[in-house]
Amino acid sequence: MFFDSWDELVRVLVMAGPAYLILVAAVRTSGKRTLSKMNAFDLVVTVALGSTLATILLNRQVALWEGALALGSLVVLQFVTAWASVRFRRVRRLVKAEPTLLLREGRMLHEAMRRQRVTPDEVRQAIRAQGTGALELVHAVVLETDGSFSVISRSQYGSGSAMDNVPQWHTPHHDDADQS
CATH class of the missing domain: 1.20.1270 (Substrate Binding Domain Of Dnak; Chain:A; Domain 2)
Structure with a gap:
């Protein structure tokens, strides 16, 4: 009709x-x-x-x-x-959701990625989109509350004060990272 x-x-x-x-x-x-x-x-x-x-x-x-x-x-x-x-x-x-740390000091945090349903390829794509070609050049990748990725290179890290509201940032390093 x-x-x-x-x-x-x-x-x-x-x-x-x-x-x-x-x-x-x-x-x-x-x-x-x-x-x-x-x-x-x-x-x-x-x-x-x-x-x-x-x-x-x-x-x-x-x-x-x-x-x-x-x-x-x-x-x-x-x-x-x-x-x-x-x-x-x-x-x-x-x-509101909290931001989630997905990569710390060049190492992917797989448990956090699993909880947020993010693949390693998606993290790599976000890093490439920022013009960076190597994980070891990245200090952090954060999944923001709006679903976007923030990529912070080692050279842009500075004092790290922008990371203050990322809960996982202040926790001790875990062994859930791989060598990718």
């Missing part, structure tokens, strides 16, 4: 403009955080916003202002949660 009725098609067209404007206003109001690289919490909010927009457009039982209230509620909840996570460590730990 291509469509139920012309009325439904016209309804979608009529609802699309205002619903889209409300979504844009909601995202702009919520700030740059909503548009940043996403961690799991941000992804959930983004998917929920998209799902709500689709429901507004396609479900005739949802009035435009009910949908606008739903979009606004999601944005407010995201703002409150982000605000609380900045101020309270417990909230931050609840909604």
Whole structure:
């Protein structure tokens, strides 16, 4: 079936403009955080916003202002949660993952890689993407909370202060590294 009725098609067209404007206003109001690289919490909010927009457009039982209230509620909840996570460590730990150390001083940490479902080839690719050709030239590779890899070469390590929030960095070296 291509469509139920012309009325439904016209309804979608009529609802699309205002619903889209409300979504844009909601995202702009919520700030740059909503548009940043996403961690799991941000992804959930983004998917929920998209799902709500689709429901507004396609479900005739949802009035435009009910949908606008739903979009606004999601944005407010995201703002409150982000605000609380900045101020309270417990909230931050609840909604955000911690970065994970995958390579230390040129040696892959296979147990950490297994827990995060990352392969040695993915770590090597991240290192190559940074323009480095040898593992021994890399001081650390960190899987960040947004799923990206940070590669820190030995020459860029400096004081190492950027590693302070990587929990595994301060633990003693383990023998779970291979000689790859």
